[in-house]
Amino acid sequence: LAITIDPVTGVVLHSNEKCTGCNAVPGKSGAEKQETSSCKVGCPAHINIQAYVSLAVKGRYQDALQLIKEASPFPSICGRVCPHPCESSCKRDQIDQPVAIHAVERFLADVDLNADKRYMPRIKDKREEKVAIVGSGPAGLSCAYYLAQEGYRVTIFEKAPVLGGMLTTGIPAYRLPREIVQAEIQLIRDMGVTMKTGIDVGKDKTIAQLRQEGFKTFFIAIGAQECRRLNVEGEDLKGVYSGLDYLRQVNLGKPVPLGKDVAVIGGGNVAMDAVRSARRLGSGNAFVLYRRGIEEMPSRPEEIEACREEGIPINTLTQPVRFISENGQVKAIQCIKTHLAEPDESGRRSPVPIPGSEFTVKVDAVINALGQEADWSCLTPECACTLTGWGTMKVDPLTLQSDDPDIFAGGDAARGPKSVIEAIADGRQAALSIDRFLNGQNLRLGRGVELKAITEPQKEKYDPAVRAQMPCLEPQARLKSFKEVELGLTKEAAVQEAQRCITCGSCCVQACPYDIMQFNQDVTKAVKCDLCVEKRGRNEIPACFAICPTRCIYWGDPREFEGKYKFL
Ligand SMILES: Cc1cc2nc3c(=O)[nH]c(=O)nc-3n(C[C@H](O)[C@H](O)[C@H](O)COP(=O)(O)OP(=O)(O)OC[C@H]3O[C@@H](n4cnc5c(N)ncnc54)[C@H](O)[C@@H]3O)c2cc1C
Ligand code: SF4
Ligand code: SF4
Numbered sequence: 001l002a003i004t005i006d007p008v009t010g011v012v013l014h015s016n017e018k019c020t021g022c023n024a025v026p027g028k029s030g031a032e033k034q035e036t037s038s039c040k041v042g043c044p045a046h047i048n049i050q051a052y053v054s055l056a057v058k059g060r061y062q063d064a065l066q067l068i069k070e071a072s073p074f075p076s077i078c079g080r081v082c083p084h085p086c087e088s089s090c091k092r093d094q095i096d097q098p099v100a101i102h103a104v105e106r107f108l109a110d111v112d113l114n115a116d117k118r119y120m121p122r123i124k125d126k127r128e129e130k131v132a133i134v135g136s137g138p139a140g141l142s143c144a145y146y147l148a149q150e151g152y153r154v155t156i157f158e159k160a161p162v163l164g165g166m167l168t169t170g171i172p173a174y175r176l177p178r179e180i181v182q183a184e185i186q187l188i189r190d191m192g193v194t195m196k197t198g199i200d201v202g203k204d205k206t207i208a209q210l211r212q213e214g215f216k217t218f219f220i221a222i223g224a225q226e227c228r229r230l231n232v233e234g235e236d237l238k239g240v241y242s243g244l245d246y247l248r249q250v251n252l253g254k255p256v257p258l259g260k261d262v263a264v265i266g267g268g269n270v271a272m273d274a275v276r277s278a279r280r281l282g283s284g285n286a287f288v289l290y291r292r293g294i295e296e297m298p299s300r301p302e303e304i305e306a307c308r309e310e311g312i313p314i315n316t317l318t319q320p321v322r323f324i325s326e327n328g329q330v331k332a333i334q335c336i337k338t339h340l341a342e343p344d345e346s347g348r349r350s351p352v353p354i355p356g357s358e359f360t361v362k363v364d365a366v367i368n369a370l371g372q373e374a375d376w377s378c379l380t381p382e383c384a385c386t387l388t389g390w391g392t393m394k395v396d397p398l399t400l401q402s403d404d405p406d407i408f409a410g411g412d413a414a415r416g417p418k419s420v421i422e423a424i425a426d427g428r429q430a431a432l433s434i435d436r437f438l439n440g441q442n443l444r445l446g447r448g449v450e451l452k453a454i455t456e457p458q459k460e461k462y463d464p465a466v467r468a469q470m471p472c473l474e475p476q477a478r479l480k481s482f483k484e485v486e487l488g489l490t491k492e493a494a495v496q497e498a499q500r501c502i503t504c505g506s507c508c509v510q511a512c513p514y515d516i517m518q519f520n521q522d523v524t525k526a527v528k529c530d531l532c533v534e535k536r537g538r539n540e541i542p543a544c545f546a547i548c549p550t551r552c553i554y555w556g557d558p559r560e561f562e563g564k565y566k567f568l
């Protein structure tokens, strides 16, 4: 990075060679820029996208990856499945289209995955305290990754026979190949985290027992692993499956045979994954029934487009009324057409059945993919945690601490069903809280500062440039296997795409509260206090240290700071 700390002397350095000047236009310096980049605000983990994208342009792939991993340990996963809210906020759209940030992120992560030696974060001195994490989905794994770096003895307890949560048992392999999830899990194992599968906390081991075994804090990351009921007549017939159970079976290599005509009810991720999996497993007429319109579908737009390419019908404005059986087996669905009411207070438009529009659809099987909820049997009576009216764990949104002080919770268990990157962000925040909790520090200090996104970036010197298109397997080739559909950008395409970024966030010149960073108009680069490098070259001391009468500015060997100063 342009500003770094010299590991030997502790001096903060500014590299003229690396500084891009944040693309300020001469005569219109970086100092006119105000806020942070909108992509960083849009990313739930607030990854420093502007910086990693510009490092990618320079071919500094590992530096870029390291920067991403400060905020998210799984760019290889998010580069594939993240709904990329960063791109919806990207200001490049004021010129043409948003930067394909997720595709650049995936490229950087794949370079690391294929490297002889993968990036491994530095692990601090070992700590004695033991931390238990319940659930090995992205929230639990991310928390383990950051706690392991602090030196804690971390154990993950996982109920399922496999690790990864929805990354392994929900999202199908054609979107997220299993070897990628396994490689990321292995890296966390290599960092010293213990992982135990087949342990259902609440049943096989209680929180009380774990406390007795010496675990000092807990991170509950159990996700939302159960499917909500449809409350439609005939829901318990043979041949009606829950979407999560169906995908779990498929992902564990034991798919349920469904027959040719399969109706998948819902419009979210689970519905799209279930219908595309059923199609790949031989159900030639697998289709979706959704009670609102295409625009209202909660699924990622890429998924809807993939269904279209794969010839999977999505029947919108259609609601199931009852399931019709023959000898206890579902045979048809009675449906009704709907229209959308005016938006309510939350802006959502409710489906309203149209009287007299009933019709029947023949089916061999039905998959209910309507909603998810958590199973709270892990909370045995010794836990003083409470749940919200939505059936999620009640936590302080800033610290993720529950009503029981040594128990923290995050991911889908605390938010309801959301996304991988939100779970990852929670895992990191929980790790920070747990570290402070175990050190007796203030959990809230310095947190919760709202990031403000720039609205009018400088864009004068940029010409339109076409956004990179993700190369994909041909639709016909996809339907025969679970091979990965999106193939990733080449190096040339990724760097070209990264060059489309107009680096529109504010830079060091505004960020420094002491006005130390200055902007050199001639070379459009930032210049920084270098603690009087020339004087030090002459064995003199920095001028500020020499002049300060109260010694509030200190200069010396960093080892002399130990014990005298404390990080807050
Ligand atoms: C089919 C599907 C597709 C999805 N697609 C996307 C997508 O494309 N992009 C995206 O961003 N998000 C997607 N999501 C959402 C995303 O997967 C979740 O938001 C995310 O996995 C939540 O992470 P988590 O760690 O909170 O929980 P989970 O991933 O659900 O992991 C929770 C883990 O806890 C374990 N557990 C539960 N109870 C216990 C217990 N008592 N003891 C021990 N272990 C326990 C579970 O077995 C599980 O392994 C999808 C979800 C589904 C279901
Ligand atoms: S202008 Fe400042 S923030 Fe931007 S690259 Fe240079 S040192 Fe970094
Ligand atoms: S994790 Fe998602 S939101 Fe964050 S930078 Fe990556 S693609 Fe964007």
Ligand code: SF4
Pocket (backbone or CB within 6 Å): 037, 038, 039, 040, 049, 050, 053, 089, 090, 091, 092, 099, 101, 500, 501, 502, 503, 504, 505
């Ligand atoms: S142009 Fe670059 S810095 Fe600006 S919002 Fe888009 S990705 Fe972020």
